[in-house]
Amino acid sequence: MKPFAQHARSYLFVPANRTERFEKALNTAADAVIIDLEDAVPADLKHAARESLSLWLQAHPEYQVMIRINARQSKWFQDDQNLLQFANVMAIVLPKTESAADIQAVTAIRALDIYALIETPRGLAQVREIAATASVKALMFGSIDFQLEMDMQGGYHELLAFRNEIVLASKLAGIQAPIDGVTVDFKDEALIELETHQAKNLGFGGKLCIHPNQVALVNQTFSPTAEELEWAHRVLHAEAQAAGQAVSLDGKMIDLPVILKAKKLLQQAALNVKQAQ
Secondary structure, three states, X not given: OOOOOOOOOEEEEEEOXXXXXXXXXXXXXXXXXXXXXXXXXXXXXXXXXXXXXHHHHHHOOOOOEEEEOOOOOOOOHHHHHHXXXXXXXXXXXXXXXXXXXXXXXXXXXOOXXXXXXXXXXHHHHOHHHHHOOOOEEEXXXXXXXXXXXXXXXXXXXXXXXXXXXXXXXXXXXXXXXXXXXXXXXXXXXXHHHXXXXXXXXXXXOEEEEOOHHHHHHHHHHOOOOHHHHHHHHHHHXXXXXXXXXXXXXXXXXXXXXXXXXXXXXXXXXXXXXXXXX
C-alpha cells in the first residue's frame, strides 16, 4: 500500500457509488485518489453511495483516501460528515468553498486536511481568505463549474486571470501549490499534455484526473525531466566548488534563486520516488 501523498501530482476521481472501482483506482500510478460523493453521483443515489462507502471504509482500513463530500450549501452535507469518523479518510475535498466558515464546518467535526475547491464567483472573490484558513492544505480549481457559473465561453486562456489569482493566493498563504482542474476529454492526450504544461508553467503543483489514462501524463509533466535534474546537479556541484565565491555555469551567474531552484528540483524528484514505492 502506498502512503498517503502529501505533495501529490495526480488526483484521480472515482465515483462513490462504484465501490468495485476503488481498489483499481488505488492501485494505479495516481498519487492520490478522491472518492467522489458530489458530481459523480446522481442525487437519487447519494444515500446509497454514502452507505456503501461507509461499509467499504470499515472493511478496508489499510487504504488511505480523500473524499469529496457534497457542498456545505447542499442538503447532503450534514450526512456526509459522518464519514469523517473513519481514520483512513485522510483529507476532505470541499466543493464550492466560498468562505472560512465552510472550512470550519468540516474541521469542527474532525481536524484534518481540507482541499478547498474554488468553483464559484464568490469563492474566487474570497480565495485569499480561504487559502489562509487553518487546515487548508491546498486550493483546487473547479474550472468547469466556474466557467458555467460565470457564463463564460472558450477554454484555458479565458480562465488565465483566475488561475493566476489562485496561485497567488496559495503563495500568500504559504500553503501547497494549487491543483488545476480536469481535462474533460480524457482521450485527447495532446490536449491533456498541453493543459498540464500550462498549469505547471503558471505555478500549479498538480492536476485533477477523471480517468486513469490521464495519470501518467500528469505525473510525467509535474516531475523534473532528466535534463532538469542533470542541470540541478551541475549547479550544486559548481556552487560547492566555488566555496562561497561568485561562479557561473554555461555563461550564466549562479545566484541564490538559481541554487534554490536546483535544490527544489532534486527534492521533488526524491519525493516522487518515495511516493511511487
